Amino acid sequence: MYAAGEAAVARMAANTGVQDIEPETSHAAADVIFRTLFSIPIEDETATAVFEKFRDHQRTQPILNLRAFIPGPRWMPRFFSRATKSTARDIRRLITDLTERRMFEIDAGTAPDDLATKIMSTADPVTGQTFSTQEMVDQVAIFFLAGHETSASALAWTLYLLAMHPEWQDRLAVEAAAVTPDFASVSKLRLSRDVFREGLRLYPPVPMMVRETKCREEMRGRAAPKGAQIVLSPWHLHRHERLWDNPDGFDPTRWGTENGKQCQRVAYIPFSAGPRVCTGAGFAMVEGPLLLSMLVARFRFELTDRVPVPVAHLTLRAKDGIWLKITERD
Known part of the structure; x- marks a missing residue:
């Protein structure tokens, strides 16, 4: 995470001025997840291709898929667009290449000790089996989608909020002086954590989600039978x-x-709750405050005359980007 943060700071230092912050936060979050999963930076050719395809893929997605509300067998059509299917195929192909390469490294004893190696080499305690290639592709795709899109959205909107409240930037910059490349220093980022938590509250990366009732419920006088599809809205809550x-x-x-x-x-x-809570919540609450503090320690973020309009794709994004003026601190 720290290395990805340093890379993000270096990229931004070379491109200060007025810019859309969303592409940079997406780049930084994708860099974190690739370094964590495969020990490769986003500049790796395959990593870059996956990142770009995921960006295209999320733009093709509606906030809710009609198929989620219609009971039926797994073979029932899901009504995805042609563009969604095409980008999904490209993503699976690229991730399959990464996965097969890592399997070869594991067999040869040359694989780095990262998350992908741990997932692929850890056997199921009941069956004794490890993931097949296709199962591993599913796991990597989920880790990447959940681990970079949500974090990128949250970081971008939090920087926008800080641009609206510059006094908080100065407070975070003072706190960030204690950050070093070790896990213990992250626990000292209390202000950054509270600011990031507030960003998640006002601009939750997943503004709506669907859940199924396990028993009959009644909400404000309206009955929801067992098996009903319920839309939950963190944004409104x-x-x-x-x-x-x-x-x-x-x-x-x-x-x-x-x-x-x-x-x-x-x-x-912001991470859902209960049995379906996001498994990456803890990861995000380390990554978000750390990247936030590293960026604010080096730069000031100011509003422009372009006010971002929230829209929901796979995650909460801005209709025409989040444009901020970025300058280096003295």
Whole structure:
């Protein structure tokens, strides 16, 4: 993560001025996940190709797929567009190449000790079997999609919020002076963590999600039978005026208040909750504050006259980008 952060700072230093911040946060988050999974930077040829295809793929996706609401067998059509199917095939082909290369390295005893090697070489405790190539491709695709798109969205919107509230940038820059390339220093980023958490509240990367009821429920006088499809909206829950103090305001200090602590337990679901909670939540809460602090320590972010309009693809993005003025700190 630290190496990816340094690379992001170097890229931004070479391209200051007014720019759309979303491509840079996507680049940085993808770099983190590739270094974690395969010990390769985003500049690797295959990694770059996967990143670019995922970017195209997410733009073809609607916020909700009609197929999610229609019960039926697995062979039932899912109504994906031709572009979605095409980019998905390209992504699987590229990830298959990476996976097969790593399997060869594992067999030869030359594989690095990273996440991909651990996943591919760890046997199921019940069956004693390891993942097949296609199963591993599924795992890598999920890790990459969940591990970079959501983080990129959250980081971009948090930088936008900081541009709206420059006094918080200065506070984070002071705190960031303690960051070193070791895991222990990340625990010191308390302000960065609270700011990133507030960014996740106001601009949750997954603004809507679908869940299925396991038993009959009743919500505000309306019955939902067992097996009903329910749309949950973190976006609305996180801004509910009957739950949160100053729900639409940017206030990182709220997490130390009684209201903030209570809402964090019962009304804060940027990573979902329960059995379906995002397995990468802990990873994201290390990555986000770390990258945020490294960027703010080096640069100032200011608003421009272009106001971003949130739109939902696979993750929450801006209709025409998030344009900020970036300058180096003295």
